[in-house]
Amino acid sequence: MVVVGVTGHRGLTGGQARYVAAQARRLLTPLADAGFAGMTCLAEGADTIVADVVLALGGRLISVIPADGYRDFQPAAHRRDFDRLLRCSAEVRRQDRPTPDLASLMAASRVLVDASDRIIAVWDGLPARGYGGTADVVDYARLRRRPVEIIWPAGAVRRSARPDAED
Numbered sequence: 162m163v164v165v166g167v168t169g170h171r172g173l174t175g176g177q178a179r180y181v182a183a184q185a186r187r188l189l190t191p192l193a194d195a196g197f198a199g200m201t202c203l204a205e206g207a208d209t210i211v212a213d214v215v216l217a218l219g220g221r222l223i224s225v226i227p228a229d230g231y232r233d234f235q236p237a238a239h240r241r242d243f244d245r246l247l248r249c250s251a252e253v254r255r256q257d258r259p260t261p262d263l264a265s266l267m268a269a270s271r272v273l274v275d276a277s278d279r280i281i282a283v284w285d286g287l288p289a290r291g292y293g294g295t296a297d298v299v300d301y302a303r304l305r306r307r308p309v310e311i312i313w314p315a316g317a318v319r320r321s322a323r324p325d326a327e328d
Contacts (some may be wrong), residue, residue, distance in 0.1 A: 193235025
């Protein structure tokens with residue numbers, strides 16, 4: 162079974178979210194008949210959008226939880242989706258970290274990349290705004306020689322998600 166890891170930005174606009182969902186569906190549909198899994202940290206934005214596509218296509222959802230308290234680290238408006246996707250997960254890989262911080266998020270992303278056959282990155286191509294951001298995960302995936310498919314609408318500009326967390 163092919164495992165597709167997901168990394169990407171948060172704080173997407175409605176148009177960006179629709180584009181990401183359509184492109185994720187395009188990339189994942191060919192895997193549906195043979196069976197596949199999508200692996201994500203369930204963050205707001207790209208992780209959640211692609212997780213929903215994985216489930217809609219009948220894939221297995223594997224969630225990586227970076228640290229204790231990770232749910233509360235999520236924006237309040239996202240917690241309902243976080244809980245729903247956690248319940249829908251076929252497997253949950255909880256990392257042994259006491260608190261969610263940038264280091265724990267990057268460590269979880271390394272776990273995700275190492276366990277994946279390929280990566281979907283919802284990424285604007287710019288450097289990370291903080292340690293463990295999408296650019297850092299893409300760099301790590303390439304270092305580990307994982308194929309990386311980039312999804313980003315041409316000409317789109319990313320808005321700020323949360324300044325104290327990875328992007």
